[in-house]
Amino acid sequence: MTKWEWSKLRSGKKKRAPQIEINRVPDQFTEQHGDKRITGDLEQTIAFVNGLLGDNGDFMQRRFDVFGAFPAVMFSFSNMSDTALVNTDILKPLMHVPAHLTGIQFDVHELKDVILRDTLYHGKASSDDRFAMIVESLLRGGTVIVVDGMDEAIMVETTKVEKRAIDQPETEQVIRGPREGFIEQLGTNLSLLRYRLPTTDLKIKSMKLGRVTKSRVAVCYLKGIVSDALVQEVENRLSVIDIDGVLDVGYLEQFIEDNNFSPFPQVQNTERTDKAVANLLEGRVVILVDGSPFALIVPTVFNQFYQTTEDYSERFVMVSFIRLARLLALAFSLITPSLYVAIIAFNPELIPTKFAVAVSGGRAGIPFPSVVEVLMMEASMEVLREATLRLPQQIGGALSIVGVLVVGQAAVSAGFVSPITVVVIALTTIGSFATPAYNAALALRLLRFPLVILAAMFGLYGVMVGLILIANHLLSLRSFGVPYLSPVVPGNFDSMKDTVARAPLWSMKKRPAMLHTPNDDRVGGSVMDELKEPPHNTLDPLKVGNHKEEMKIGISSSNNGDTGGSDSH
Amino acid sequence: MERTRRTQARLLLVFVLAVPLLSGCWDRQEIEQRAVVLGVGIDVASEQTVNKNEGEVSHLRGSFPEPETGNIRVTMQIAVPGRIPLGPGVSGSGGGGGGAGGQNTVWVVDGFGQTINDALNNMQQSVALPLFYGHLRVIVISEAVAKKGIQNLNDFLRRNPEIRRMTWMVVSRGKAAEVMRLRRSSSVCRRFT
Amino acid sequence: MEYPRQITAIQAAAILISTIIGVGVLPLPLFAVRDGNSGAPLLTLLGGIIAYIGIWIITKLGIRFPRQSIILYSEAVLGKWTAWIGNVLIIGFFAFLTALAAREFGEVVITSVLKRTPLEVTVIVMLLMASLSSRNDMTTFAYIHHFYLPLIVFPIVLILALSLKNAQFINLLPVWGNEPSPTDMWRGVLTIAALFQGSFVYTMVIPAMRRPDRAMVAGFWGVFIAGGLYVSTVIAAVGVFGPAETNNLLWPTLELAKATSLPGNILERLDAAFLAVWVTAVFTTLFSTYYFTIHAMSRFFRLRDHKLLAPFILPFLFALAMVPQNVVQMYDIIAIAGRLGLLITIVYPLIVLLVAVIRKKRGDAGNGKDAENAS
Known part of the structure; x- marks a missing residue:
């Protein structure tokens, strides 16, 4: 019995249980x-x-x-x-x-x-x-x-509501790749999806949620690629929602996610149309709500949070390297402050002697223990970040200069914090900015506070205890039954080609196995053979004037996952 | 009703479990509050000097007979925080003449006692911060001490988990204390690092 | 391609490795040297072979009864009341093993890094961690072991590799030990085989495996890798320190970490870092035995779910952990309890197997009533 079926059974049991009369959300009419x-x-x-x-x-x-x-x-x-x-x-x-x-x-x-x-x-x-x-x-x-x-x-139907233009999403900018993002109107968003997926397999099921707002919700998927059970589960989870208003897709996220108390997001959201389409093609379900420029993507695994769409546009070696850097940033944002506290206050023997003595000198006049110092700086960093987030850009820039440069420098020279602490906090903050997914970065930002406190109690031992607890939590998380850390755990070699390192596109022949796609061929079988043929150096100076060899147009069979016009479902 | 009671029970459990944790930080000792010992020199000491210099820390004066291995004088180099500049800016201002009041990067402190533990305890009396051996790089033993056997010393040092096994243990021809006091103008604290 | 929801052979092997490798690795060279002198590696190897025999028996049983854990099929084989005694012993022994592992690591921590922290705190932190994680289901149990495997194998391999430059081959000679005495050797072999007995959790893993018929292969690799690491650890410790010095060290593996340093001075010394990373190894062992204890209890009492038991046994384990007066007494208890435990983890399954063969009892693969699903 799969986990999914089991959870369905469980939810079925719950439904059968005698229901208490719920106070329905009012709609007088x-x-x-x-x-x-x-x-x-x-x-x-x-x-x-x-x-x-x-x-x-x-x-x-x-x-x-x-x-x-x-x-x-x-x-x-x-x-x-x-x-x-x-x-x-x-x-x-x-x-x-x-x-x-x-x-x-x-x-x-x-x-x-x-x-x-x-x-x-x-x-x-x-x-x-x-x-x-x-x-x-x-x-x-x-x-x-x-x-x-x-x-x-x-x-x-004569509706005419003002809408903003389609422009590049502010939250997910790319250097290379499409520049269009979703807007608030559902109709426009669906048209953007259809424009990229002109196939009969693209199904858009709509429902209305919210007793007052009656927001239109669209569940989009590619029939034949997505697991039918997943679509059914998404619809089941959505259909039980009963709330007065759905103002943003985030409202739905909180209803359909598996674990509400986890700091980690189990549903990915995106403003990018190409990202939504890419996920549809991998066999995921995209949920759109009228009035929200964000699309929800389910199921989600942890890997997705440090990946961006342009990873697939750039060359794979560079991308793998960049992803490694992002992962490093992720680790920085989580553990640097706690490691710092643990080493300074518990195990100074770990750092080189010269540095240890220097650090000790830098901290000589500081009135607070390192943990208080770090927590104070972290807290003020959070405040600063929150302050600049809501301000107009012009003022925000000025404020961040004042906050970071002036206050930081002054705090050091006032003997309030030690210079090393400032470096550590800066590293942490930068690390958390380098994570592409804001909500995942937020989770790690939050988690480093308990880690710092654990570090202050038990040193490295405490940090490790904290990390183990976090890892165990991640390992027990599921998003619609998909283990959160897959494809690393449970391991799947084919899907692991797109984790930290990204293999070349032609080598990722299958869709991610964790999604149980009925049709998992992504790249045509003969691509490699054709690519391996000796290149026709058509414009090679030695060959100019030679007869051009016969070349096939296109490199893969045309039906990778698209059943085309014959919609047999 | 049932639910609130369970929640209350859970909360209670969390609080009870949190109590031992909240009293934590037993081992927290900030780096600047540790006297970082860089080198230790061990010499023999006459009974008179020991009696004169030894505070009554571990035992009353004269209450113990002199051990077979003789009395011990321990000389220690302790890094002076703040004298070693952060970064390359002001380098080498330490050392120099090395006279009194100079910009010494290390303190050299003496301690006397009947055993090494005794001597270290005595030495702790003259240093405000707890001694920290995590960065101990060298242990100099004078020839005179070495001749009497270093099994005891070795055993003592090995049992201290702070002292790394990679520490050099060397025997000096002259007095170990003199080795500890050696200075070179270009050294900051790099003498043994 | 359907991805398996249940435990694969690789995960089963990972469970074995990370269960076997735990806090026992720290005093392992001492145990081996105390009874075998320079024959310590040989002793370890023999211990590993005995442990493998145990695994072999368990796996045979597991394949015979692919849908039940030992608690249930022993009742079918031996009869309800005979099995009852065995099961109570198993549960009690694993509770004891969990408590002692927590205690042992607590002692290590307070001796080498957190010198002023009370022992009780470190012990309870470890137990609490295991207790919290034991609330997960069997699949997550396998994931956790799978995930931490590199974190367990890598540091120990690193320490071994780095300490090779200090090792001297002469320290390992003669391979059969100086003046070997059969009684000592035998005792040493049993003590070391006892360090492997966390592998008994395999009885709980096999019913949850996707293909129980592959349990034998997984069991072999699990014990082989763990045993290989054990033997290499002993070789490294004896090679670096020599038998005489190793005999003086309470935790020779930890000393090995102290005696090595990373090239390039990234970390000045490795022992604190090693110990920090070693928390994971200890955690996985503790987690396995803790999980096994409550899992066996839930089967024993015919409970549907083991989750509620997790916090329930915590105080008892903590009290058990506090029984030994000091570290010396603790190691005496560990050695004796370990050797006696072999009766439970090897001899008892052997009896069950023999009786099952004689009585021609065989688990029904399609037996849905007693079947344990992956929960």
């Missing part, structure tokens, strides 16, 4: 009028809608006659709908009988079909008789037309 339906009586409808929305300043209702014969009313929120569109595509054809309909007499029962089929020049129009749907359409910026005697209302 659906409670009171959940299944109220429209009647043919126009005045009654107007009265009802007015009672519900009429006291809003931006609510607009306009009476008119359809084709000059049927009294009707149009509702919309003026600021959310596109007025020009409403005028030309809705009101004009409705009020002015179109040429092809002149002289024909309709019954009021036929009117709905005539309007939808023959009159409106708008792609997204539908009809419904439930007030719940009508009101929701209105609230999302739609335009609703009710005609006297017609027992259904016509809803036209």
Whole structure:
């Protein structure tokens, strides 16, 4: 029995347990009028809608006659709908009988079909008789037309909400690679995904979460590449969420992650479209929420937090080296201060004699023990970081200069802290900045405080105890059943090609095994053979004028994971 | 109800377990609060000098007969923090003439006693900070002491976990104390490092 | 390619190695030299072979009953009440082993690095660590051992490699020891074989293995690598210090770390650093035995979950750890208890195996009722 199935069983058991009546998050409208339906009586409808929305300043209702014969009313929120569109595509054809309909007499029962089929020049129009749907359409910026005697209302999607331009994500900048990032509008984000994945396998399942915000959530995956069980589990976990509002995708993250108390993020988020697509291709699921420019990627393993998208664009030797540097930075940000405290206060015999004596001299006038010094500096560093984070960039720069240079220098010359401590804290801080994933860096930033305290109690022994506890925690973490440290533990040679070192793309033939992808071929089987052939040095000066050898176009078979048009699922 | 009680029990457990940890820091001794011993010299001492110089630290004066291996005088080089500059800036200001009040990078301190432990305890009386042998580099034994056998000394030094096994143990032809007092103008604390 | 959720052969071998290599490595050369003189490496080798016989028996049993741990199948084989005695002994012995390992490392720590820290604190920290980690499931148990394996093997290999330049071959001669006395030799072999008996946790690992039929290979490699490291440690310690000096050292391996230094003066000395890294080795051993204790208890009492037992036995283990008055008495107890423990970890399984063969009892691979899943 796999872990996943087991957890499913477990959750199933929980569901069967007698449930206590939960106080539902309130939404008055659906409670009171959940299944109220429209009647043919126009005045009654107007009265009802007015009672519900009429006291809003931006609510607009306009009476008119359809084709000059049927009294009707149009509702919309003026600021959310596109007025020009409403005028030309809705009101004009409705009020002015179109040429092809002149002289024909309709019954009021036929009117709905005539309007939808023959009159409106708008792609997204539908009809419904439930007030719940009508009101929701209105609230999302739609335009609703009710005609006297017609027992259904016509809803036209005329939403026009301002959106910002697609630009480079601030949090994940790259030197090489695409520059576009997600924005707040879900529709745009989905279009960005579709633009990169023109395949029938890209499935986007949507649901609405949040009783008040009714945020649209899109679960995206590549059918045939992702494990079906994973998609099912993601949907299961999402569907049980019951909250008043989902303002950011981070809200969802906290509901679907495996361990809420862990400092480590078990769900990755990204603003980058290419990163989301790359993860889809590896067999992960991407979750988007309307109103949030971040996408969630599940399942996540620890490795992903020190990898960036440009790692796959640059040459693999350099990337492996850079990743090593990042890992070093990660280690720095976690253990430098505690190692410093342990060595200075417990085991000075570990450092070279000259240095030990020098350090001892540097610390001679310091009134505090090293642990207090380090904790103080760390705390002020955190404050400084938090302060510069929220300030406008111009002031932020100035503040960081004041904070780091002036205060640091002054603190040293005032005999408040020792110069070595400043170096150590600087190393730590820089280390934590070098981690690509902000949330992972945050976890390590937090964890180094207990480590420092352990170091102050037990020296190196304490540091080691702390590290073991952290490592054990990491080893016991799972993200949707995937062990957090895979593919290192449990080891998988093929997937380990993309951990600290990144193997060349052509050698990573399989998708990560930990994701249990039904289709795990990433690179075509014959790539290596073709690459190994002697190069055609076409422009070699010796060969100029020679006949160009026949070359195949493209290096891999065209269906790496894409079943193409034949969507057999 | 059940849940709160469990939470309370857990919290209680955490607090109980935290108590022994909170009283921690038994071994914390900052580097600047340690007297870093760089070298130790061991000489024989006459009973008179010992009696004159020995504080009544480990035993009352004259209450113990002189041991077979004779009395001991220990001379120690202790690094003076702050005299060795951080970085290459002001180098070699120490050493020099080496006279009184000069910028000595090391203190040389004497201690007398019937055994080495005795002598070290006595020496601790004249040094404010606890002696720290982690950086001890050389142990100089005068010929006179060596002739009497160094088994005792060796055993004592080996049992101290601070002293590394890589420490040199050398025998000097003259007095070990003189070796400890040797100075060279270019040395900072590098004499034995 | 489906990745296995359960323990692989490599992980099983890792569990064995990291369980066997623990705090016992520190006094190991002393134990070997005390009874074997310069024949210490030979003694260690023989101890390893005895330990391997133990593993072989356990593995045979494990393959015979691939879905149960010894607590359950011994009942099927020996009958409920006979097995009951054996099981109580096993649980008690492993509790004792855990306590002594924690105590031993506590002594090492307070002797060489944290001189003013109370023994109780270091012991309780180790036990607490093991207790916290024992709340995990069997898969995580395997992951933890797998993860720490390099951290255990690397420092010891490093120390051995660095100390080679100080070693003298002459110290190892004659290989059978000076004036070997069979009683001493025999005692020494048993003492050293007792250092391997953490490997008894294998009885708990085999039922959780993906392919119990590969347990034999994994068991061989686990004992082979651990035994190889043991023998090399003894060779290095005796080679560097000589038998006479080794006899004077309580923890010769630690002294070995003190006597070596890294080229380039990155660290001035290795002992404190070695001891810090060695915390992981001790932790994995402690973790294994602790986990085994509560796992066996949960099977014994037919509990579904072992998690609740983890904090429950902590005070008892702590009290057990505090039984020896001092380090000398502790080592006496360890030597005696270890040799007696061989009765439990080797002779008892042998009896079970023999009876099983005679009574033709065989575990049903598809026996779902008593089956232990990976939890």
